[in-house]
Amino acid sequence: MQEILIIDFGSQYTQLIARRVRELNVYCEIHPFNKIPEITENIKGIILSGSPSSVMEEGSPTLDLNQFRGKLPLLGVCFGAQLLAKEFGGLVEKSDSREYGRAHLNSLVPNDKLLKGIPAKSQVWMSHGDTITRLPEGAILTASTESVRNAAYTFEGEETYCIQFHPEVTHSTDGKKMLENFVVDICGCDQSYTPESFVESTVAELKAQLGQDKVVMGLSGGVDSSVAALLIHKAIGENLYCIFVDNGLLRKNEFEQVLESYKGLGLNVKGVDAKDRFYAALKGLTDPEAKRKAIGKTFIDVFDDEAHLIQDVKWLGQGTIYPDIIESVSVKGPSVTIKSHHNVGGLPDYMKLKVVEPLKLLFKDGVRQVGRSMGMPDHLINRHPFPGPGLGIRILGDITPEKVAILQNVDHIFIQGLKDKGLYDSIWQAGAILLPVQSVGVMGDERTYENVVALRAVTSVDGMTADWAHLPYEFLGEVSNQIINKVKGVNRVVYDISSKPPATIEWE
Known part of the structure; x- marks a missing residue:
């Protein structure tokens, strides 16, 4: 089976590169820079990932790039591009300011294979503190941005391409097209991995x-x-x-x-x-x-x-x-x-x-x-992820059958409500948490002192990071009323608006 090898230098985005390649129906595997597998004829190209390290740091990740360069198509992403520059005579220096966030490509070389079909002013995502100030010998500049002159380059006469931005994130609007250019057109993968x-x-x-x-x-x-x-x-x-x-x-x-x-x-x-x-x-x-x-x-x-x-x-x-x-x-x-x-x-x-x-x-x-x-x-x-310990880690404090019954009823109203309103499939994970807290309430003419429950719903791609779901106020109000009216033992509902990081998706 044809394969793209992704060499991981520790970037938080490495898995995202692999997922984008897989979306193109091309098989790929991730291997750490210090545990590279045997290069077989099935490997059609190599992608060098980004890294939280600097190529200028002593002890930063490195490897002998001569074993690949000129033998297989090679794409260096961010740290990968800087490593190729440093190892072959270019110069990488600390940026005057951290280059992070959206930027726009300009001065695109029209015949570059990697940038084929990429429009001028295409938005890309930068995330680095170093920058390439001098290209290595034999390199040709293929694109710049407003603040980064050497945003993309290639080596003359070989299929080695380098970019100082991240095509794998959705903020790079034409990033998937660039990866397709590399994987399909340059590496020749047949997209049969369905x-x-x-x-x-x-x-x-x-x-x-x-x-x-x-x-x-x-x-x-x-x-x-x-x-x-x-x-x-x-x-x-x-x-x-x-x-x-x-x-x-x-x-x-x-x-x-x-x-x-x-x-x-x-x-x-x-x-x-x-x-x-x-x-x-x-x-x-x-x-x-x-x-x-x-x-x-x-x-x-x-x-x-x-x-x-x-x-x-x-x-x-x-x-x-x-x-x-x-x-x-x-x-x-x-x-x-x-x-x-x-x-x-x-x-x-x-x-x-x-x-x-x-x-x-x-x-x-x-x-x-x-x-x-x-x-x-x-x-x-389409079932949401659900923790192995189940409601055992959504009941804070000790577990009793009575507490489980309360939380099951609360959770059922919340999840069914998401489904009824067509919100369930846009949520990565949702559930309710029974807190070890009682609060004062009024039901009819009586004062109550009962349990508090928290509702949690997040959006995510893979669960590694997550944002709290911005559910409509009307929906949250309706669900809160249903829970308090129908679940005996609950008189207060709160909504968790913490993202991951710094919070986790589950409370325990």
């Missing part, structure tokens, strides 16, 4: 990998585990055993609804009601990490009990996706733990199962496209 081709090749690989072996898989109702299960099911049919655990922390009626959806897809699914085991494990716990660990351990215990009822299981199916893989081998290593991962991780070593991960090369949007191509219903495909 959801349909992924399903075909993945099912064939799974058949070869699994044969007649049995696979057990824990389902969550989310899009990742659902699509992974459907792919494995296409390969081995009834030899896939799915387990869907009701931990007592799901959304209202979710256990029954999701089970029904899975049966409609022909999956071999067993529903397990383990609410009481989870409530017992959580009794008296208030610390978020302690709650997470209790939920995770109980899930493993329940899953282990159920898996042992199936004879001769050899594989564990998981819905791991590409960002999880990238994170574990990133330039800086795994990110600092802010909190335990929302989703329950792998099972303990004593289960002795091999792992199969059919989605490990896909981004979240790619997972959705694959699911859609297999006929998965929209209510599963």
Whole structure:
């Protein structure tokens, strides 16, 4: 399969480059600058990412660019362009002022392959503190901006292109066209990496990998585990055993609804009601990490009990996706733990199962496209992400069945309201949080002292950053009235207007 190799120097935008290339139906992989794979004939071109580092810093990321230059098409983005300049005789210096934000291209060279079809004054996004003040030997200037003379350049007689801006972000209005020029026209990729081709090749690989072996898989109702299960099911049919655990922390009626959806897809699914085991494990716990660990351990215990009822299981199916893989081998290593991962991780070593991960090369949007191509219903495909510990981390403080019931009813009114008003699909994630706070209220002629709930809704591309959703005031007012009137025990509703960063999407 044809491939573009993206060499990561630590930029926050590196995954975005990969997603833009994938949107062109071209396969690509991200590898850190210090762990570059063997260059095979399948690799048709290389993109050098940006970086938070400066090429002038001692110990900044670097590599031998002679192994690629002139042998394969090469695109240096921001730091990548500055590294190419520095390594081949150009000069990179500190800018007088940080060049950050929107800029407009001018002085475009008309015959440059990378800039083909890009109009004059095209908006691009700058994000750097250094600038290239002298081009390397053999380089030709191809574009400037108002404040950056050497905004784009190429090396004469070879397919090496350099730009000091970020074409992968939406603020660069013609950035996708530039990437298409590089990937399709310059590298010659045939754009055959489609959801349909992924399903075909993945099912064939799974058949070869699994044969007649049995696979057990824990389902969550989310899009990742659902699509992974459907792919494995296409390969081995009834030899896939799915387990869907009701931990007592799901959304209202979710256990029954999701089970029904899975049966409609022909999956071999067993529903397990383990609410009481989870409530017992959580009794008296208030610390978020302690709650997470209790939920995770109980899930493993329940899953282990159920898996042992199936004879001769050899594989564990998981819905791991590409960002999880990238994170574990990133330039800086795994990110600092802010909190335990929302989703329950792998099972303990004593289960002795091999792992199969059919989605490990896909981004979240790619997972959705694959699911859609297999006929998965929209209510599963478009389902908002939901944390593995469920409402356990949306109830601040200790967990009781009574608190869960209150939050389920609040959450149901909010989510159903978003769906009824046509707002649900424009939101990345939404939910309600039960606060450990009581407030004074008046209902009828009586004074009340009841619970406060917070509503949370965010917009995002991948969950790595998120903005609070600017929901209509009329909608928020209507939902607040419904919650207070219909959910006994709640007399105040607030709306969370924090973005990520600095806040996280979940409260715990």
